[in-house]
Amino acid sequence: MLISTVIRLCFLIAVTMLSGCKPDPAPATLTIGYTHEPPYSYIDEAGKVKGIYPDVARQVVQQMGIDKVKWVLLSFDKLIPALINNRIDVIAAGMAVTQSRIEQNLCFSMPLSQSDTAVLWRNDNQNYVPQTPIASQDLQFVVINGSSEESILQQHHQSGSLLSVEDIRLSLLALKSGRADLLVMTRPTLMKVLHETPERYQIKNGDGFLQNRQISAFVIKKQNTGLVARWNAAQSFISHQQDVKMALHQAGMSTVDTASDYDRCYTL
Amino acid sequence: MRLSLRYLQDKSRWILLIVPAMLIISIATAVIFHIREKEVDYRVSMVYAIEQAESDFTNGLMHFALSGEAESPWQRRVGMALITQALSEYQSIAHRLNNQSSSQDMLKNVKEMSLKLNTLVESGDRVDAEFREEIYQISSQADRIERQLAESLEKRRVQQRHWFMVIIVLSSVLLAFLGLALFRSERYRFALSSSLQLSEQRFLRLLQNTDDVFWLETFDSEKALYVSQAFSKMVGRDAKAVLNQKSAWRKLVHPDDIDAVEKARTEARQSPRDFKCRIVRPDGQTRWIEGRMFPIWKEQHEEPGRKPDFMASISRDVTEKRDIDYRLFQAQKMESLGQLTGGVAHDFNNLLTVILINTRHLIGRLQDAPDLARMMTLIMRAAERGARLNQRLLAFASKQQLQPEVTLVEELIDESVEMLARTLGEKYQLTFQRPDQPLWVRVDPGQLQNALVNLCLNSRDAMPDGGRITIRLEKSGHKKLFGIAGDTVHISVKDDGEGIAQDVLDRVLEPFFTTKTSDKGTGLGLSMVFGFVRQSGGNMHINSMAGRGTTVHMVLPTCASGNKRLPAKPLQPTRGTTILLVEDDELVRESTTSTLQKEGYRVIQAETAEDALKVLDAKADIDLVLTDVVMPGALSGFELAEWVQTTHPALRILVTSGFVGNKRSNSERWFFLQKPFSTQSLLAHVNQALNTADSATNNDM
Structure with a gap:
């Protein structure tokens, strides 16, 4: 009698405790991290978060039925740590898909855009002429800290010839001060810089080892499988819209055609 | 609840408390760890949030402060966004710590600062000293908030520690109660276990030391559960045979009894049944077994018609009892x-x-x-x-009266040997070894002869093909022989027969014990000899060994008197003597009267004891009362004799009867005449009774 009562009680407690183990519900508020790197993501004059990725992210979130989005501005190198430490849920900064990032327990959504790597230099730089091979060890490079360009350059140049900075402002200061000859970034971003002060800089596509085409996507934590599936499903619907393709084209980017497997992370 | 409490009154069930107690402790521990984990996660997240907010604020300020020198117009916007983001984060942290005053002050300053920043951003002016002062104040305020947050976190940590300690103490108390309950339960269980073990040992010892065979089996297994050790002793086979296959009992039971046992087994499934059968031991010996089979249910109160769970039987060897x-x-x-x-x-x-x-x-x-x-x-x-x-x-009929006489044993044995030599036949050589001196004993000579005859006949039966029988008579040289002290006569009868096995020898003196067939012996011979020897003041002993013959020793005390048994002398009747004859049988009464009158006695007849008393009251010249014992009427002959002895002590009394059993222990007070008596015996007893000076002498004639 007593034994059966105890067993029933245990069963009831177990059921009650296990009842909390439901599939992840859609979060009421989604926290999206971004960085100031136009045209991927940036803050406009009114202080609003703008860019290809924030715009698509808003539509995706709306498609997912989430009402509230909290935007967190971070430097590029702090985006991944913030995602790992649960400060943000999604990175919407046009982050390129690389093997090293995949191995960091990150899940890339369906690719949204692809773009080329380019270099920027000051017109008044005496140390560099366009005919100089980029592979020359005499050149000094500046890159954004944590970027894929930094990884590429670290494989081909000595650490003394490579300067990693936090953001574009510091990289331009490095060019201005003569500490670096070339700024290596994606072509859309450098085109934005060139567009603001076209008389001061020149730009060209990367050649040799810098002749690289980057595929960019949103980034979600790999454990957050429910969000990955829902995000991919919503994004596949959004990314095929004409206005998105148009915006990508205007920003100097192109679309990427991939298979629609919503549950899986994108890999190279 | 009342039922549960009554259930727990049994100390052995306290162990059941362990289950809910363990459950409670497990839940409490899980809750503690969960709280602890949450607390750690919370602190990590708070610290991380504060660090991030501080970093954002610092970066924002840096962007803002250096915006005047920046070459990109969006620098101030980034600084503004970072500062706003940091302040929002501070506010959120303050909300989570229930510390809103600081955050509200902060927000107020931020709003004012935002306006100035926006103005500066829109105007494109450089940051002046006033604005730098404003930034400094906000920065200080952020530091203060950070300190407040740290203090709040510490306070929360202390509170959590207190709660944690409370839970730990409660769990410890619960554990202590659990340990106590477990200890008591274990102690009680140990006591129960010891008691059970002791009880089981006693029970097993009882089962192992009894001659009864206990058998326990289930109906759904071919193996027997238990068979006691006495099985091997009773059946003469190892119990493993039936332990491994219980149906092996069929091989043990006599074929004629298998059906009866099978029937009893079938009926015993319903109710207890007695059974009786024979078993055949490996040596061919047949033993009688009696027992009782009964069903056993696991539940104390079996349901009507429910199949029993076990069947038990108790059986015993009743062969000796049957004998x-x-x-x-x-x-x-x-x-x-x-x-x-x-x-x-x-x-x-x-x-x-x-x-x-x-x-x-x-x-x-x-x-x-x-x-x-x-x-x-x-x-x-x-x-x-x-x-x-x-x-x-x-x-x-064992009604014979011993009539001991001083007897010359050698002469008596001579008479017996002569008669036995003819009886035994030519196949047997009977030898009598005589003593070197005459030996006298006081025995009933007829009974002694009967004893010798019995012993010799036993010897003859022990030697069916003939042999030597030796009777030896000697005076014992021992002070004490076979328990008889003093001077004794030792008579032994020895044969060269097949002898007696020890187990039989132990019982040969028991009445009715015999190894002969029923047509050859009653088993009373040696018993009668033994009884006679013991009654005569002696003892008897038998030496025998299988295959080496038998010697029976009789020891009788010697008699100092040398008076030989002599034939009765002619009697001298006393004339004028009056005898009161009390006899209910008319023929006996008349014959006796005639005989006595013929010898000159005056006889007065009485048919009953009551008539005799009337005569005694009327006449005073009576010398002797001769009375039968068994008579009709209220008084027997003995009662008459006792009455006469009391009322007429001078009267001589002669009692006559055919029953020795009628001879009472106090019969030495009067004389006794065994029926049937001859004229000579009657006259001799009457003469002795009348002529003996002291009437209380003997009645040995």
Whole structure:
């Protein structure tokens, strides 16, 4: 009698405790991290978060039925740590898909855009002429800290010839001060810089080892499988819209055609 | 609840408390760890959030402060966004820590600052000293908030520690109670276990030390659960045979009894059944087994018609008991036969007494008719033979009176040897080894002869193909022989027969024990010899070994008197003596009266004891009362004798009876005459009773 009562009680407690183990519900508020790197993501004059990725992210979130989005501005190198430490849920900064990032327990959504790597230099730089091979060890490079360009350059140049900075402002200061000859970034971003002060800089596509085409996507934590599936499903619907393709084209980017497997992370 | 409490009153069930207690402790521990984990996660997240907010604020300020020198117009916007983001984060942290005053102050300053920043951003002016002061104040305020957050976090940590300690203490108390309950439960269980073990040992010892065989089996297994050790002793086979396959009992039971046992087993499934069967031991010996089978249910109160779970049986070897019962039956039969024989013999005694008295009387008167006298003599001898036959019947019925006499043993054995030599036949060589001096004992010579005959016949039966039988008579040289101290005569009868095994030897003196077939012996021979020897003040011992013959030793105390047994002398009747004859049998009464009157006695007849008392009251010149024992009326002959002894102490009393059993222990106070008696015996006893000075002498004649 007593034994059966105890067993029933245990069963009831177990059921009650296990009842909390439901599939992840859609979060009421989604926290999206971004960085100031136009045209991927940036803050406009009114202080609003703008860019290809924030715009698509808003539509995706709306498609997912989430009402509230909290935007967190971070430097590029702090985006991944913030995602790992649960400060943000999604990175919407046009982050390129690389093997090293995949191995960091990150899940890339369906690719949204692809773009080329380019270099920027000051017109008044005496140390560099366009005919100089980029592979020359005499050149000094500046890159954004944590970027894929930094990884590429670290494989081909000595650490003394490579300067990693936090953001574009510091990289331009490095060019201005003569500490670096070339700024290596994606072509859309450098085109934005060139567009603001076209008389001061020149730009060209990367050649040799810098002749690289980057595929960019949103980034979600790999454990957050429910969000990955829902995000991919919503994004596949959004990314095929004409206005998105148009915006990508205007920003100097192109679309990427991939298979629609919503549950899986994108890999190279 | 009341039922549960009553359930827990049994200390052995306290162990069940462990289950809920363990559950509670597990839940409490899980909750503690969960809280702890949450607390750690919370602190990590708070610290991380504060660090991030501080970093954002610092970066924002840096962007803002250096915006005037920046070459990109969006620098101030980034700074503004970072500062706003940091302040929002601070506000959120303050909300989470319930510390809103700081955040509200902060927000107020931020709003003012935002306006100035926006103005500066829109105007594109450089940051002046006032604005730098504003940034400094906000930065200080952020530091203060950070300190407040840290203090709040510490306070929360202390609170959590207190709660944590409370839970730990409660868990410890619960654990202590649990340990106590477990200890008590274990102690009680140990006591129960010890008691059970002890009880089981006692039970097993009981089962192992009893001759009864206990059997326990289930119906759904071919193996027996338990068979006690006595099984091997009773059946003569190892119990493993039936333990591994219980149906092996069929091989043990006598084929004629298998059906009966099977039937009892079937019926025992419903209710207890007695069974009886024979088993055949490996040595071919058949033993009788009796027992009882009964069903056993696991539940104390079995449901009607429910199949029992076990079947048990208790059985025992009753072979010896059956033998004893049979012997007892035989003994009772013999006793009944003896009583019947005794009664018949009594009546015959009276008839023979009449015949003997009257034939002797007639023989005296038929001097002139020799043919008639010879015929009468034949009648008298036939009556005497009938009397001897009657005496044997009385002996058979154990009603015979021992009549010890001072006897020369050598002479008596000589008479027996002569008779035995003829009886045993030529195959047997009977030798008598004589003593070197005459030996006298006080025994009933007839019984001693009977004893010798019995022993010699036993020796003959032990040597069916013939052999030597030696009777040895000697005076014992020991101070004490076979428990008899003093001077003793040692008579031994030895044969070279097959001897007696030890287990049989231990029982040969028991009544009715015999190894002979029923047509050759009753088992009373040695018993009667032993009883006679013991009654005569001696003892008997048997030495024997299988295959080496048997020697029976009889030890009798010697008698100092050298008076040899002599034939009775002619009697001298006393004239004028008055005898009161009390006899209910008319024939005996008349014959006796005639005999006594013929010898000159004056006889007064009485038919009953009451009549005799009337005569005694009326007449004072009576010298002797001669009375029968068994008579009709209120008083028996003994009671009459006792009455006369009391009222007329000078009177001599002679009691006559055919029953030795009628001879009382105080009979030495008067004389006794065994029926049937001859004229000579009657006159001798009457003469002795009248002429003995002291009436309380003996009655040995």
